[in-house]
Amino acid sequence: EAQVTQNPRYLITVTGKKLTVTCSQNMNHEYMSWYRQDPGLGLRQIYYSMNVEVTDKGDVPEGYKVSRKEKRNFPLILESPSPNQTSLYFCASSSPMQGRGHYNSPLHFGNGTRLTVT
Amino acid sequence: AQTVTQSQPEMSVQEAETVTLSCTYDTSESDYYLFWYKQPPSRQMILVIRQEAYKQQNATENRFSVNFQKAAKSFSLKISDSQLGDAAMYFCAYYNFGNEKLTFGTGTRLTIIP
Numbered sequence: 001e002a003q004v005t006q007n008p009r010y011l012i013t014v015t016g017k018k019l020t021v022t023c024s025q026n027m028n029h030e031y032m033s034w035y036r037q038d039p040g041l042g043l044r045q046i047y048y049s050m051n052v053e054v055t056d057k058g059d060v061p062e063g064y065k066v067s068r069k070e071k072r073n074f075p076l077i078l079e080s081p082s083p084n085q086t087s088l089y090f091c092a093s094s095s096p097m098q099g100r101g102h103y104n105s106p107l108h109f110g111n112g113t114r115l116t117v118t
Numbered sequence: 119a120q121t122v123t124q125s126q127p128e129m130s131v132q133e134a135e136t137v138t139l140s141c142t143y144d145t146s147e148s149d150y151y152l153f154w155y156k157q158p159p160s161r162q163m164i165l166v167i168r169q170e171a172y173k174q175q176n177a178t179e180n181r182f183s184v185n186f187q188k189a190a191k192s193f194s195l196k197i198s199d200s201q202l203g204d205a206a207m208y209f210c211a212y213y214n215f216g217n218e219k220l221t222f223g224t225g226t227r228l229t230i231i232p
Contacts, residue, residue, distance in 0.1 A: 033219070045220075050218075112162075
């Protein structure tokens with residue numbers, strides 16, 4: 001089954017304790033991205049990657065790191081989490097659009113990770 | 119930069135009635151996609167409907183339809199014959215071909231009144 005898998009689904013941690021949220025896709029997609037969702041703000045892009053070893057900042061990258069050593073994996077790293085990073089996080093992936101196509105959703109989403117930083 | 123605005127944080131509708139969720143966006147591009155996503159309590163992001171900017175015809179998917187006004191940069195979602203299962207957060211999103219980025223609105227929480 002084609003899917004984007006995020007782990008963990010829920011995570012409670014304390015300020016300053018490094019954590020990693022994993023994301024893996026089995027669709028051989030080149031593009032992967034992380035979003036955070038906050039009430040009243042919608043989903044905002046944190047980082048994205050167009051391919052292996054190619055990453056770039058999204059709209060809200062401060063306090064986050066990513067890596068793309070393999071095509072299927074795109075972990076999100078919080079080296080020193082703070083309470084303002086308490087949020088719902090989504091990983092997503094896609095293949096590049098090439099010309100006009102019949103797209104359902106341009107992005108395949110994971111099921112989200114609810115992070116609480118105390 | 120593209121922006122997407124949903125001006126209705128919350129909406130409610132009686133079961134079996136029709137409701138319209140509004141969305142406006144700002145872009146200088148002429149070629150793009152627009153989407154409505156549904157997010158139920160399970161948190162899953164579910165695509166409801168999509169619209170290609172170069173198509174004048176409004177998209178329709180069963181009980182869901184859009185009113186796409188390209189010149190006004192407006193993209194509203196109409197849900198007909200509302201059902202209890204339609205209760206969710208609805209996000210409007212703009213897709214940019216160049217960087218494959220989805221830009222989301224802030225969402226509208228839809229409540230269905232039995």
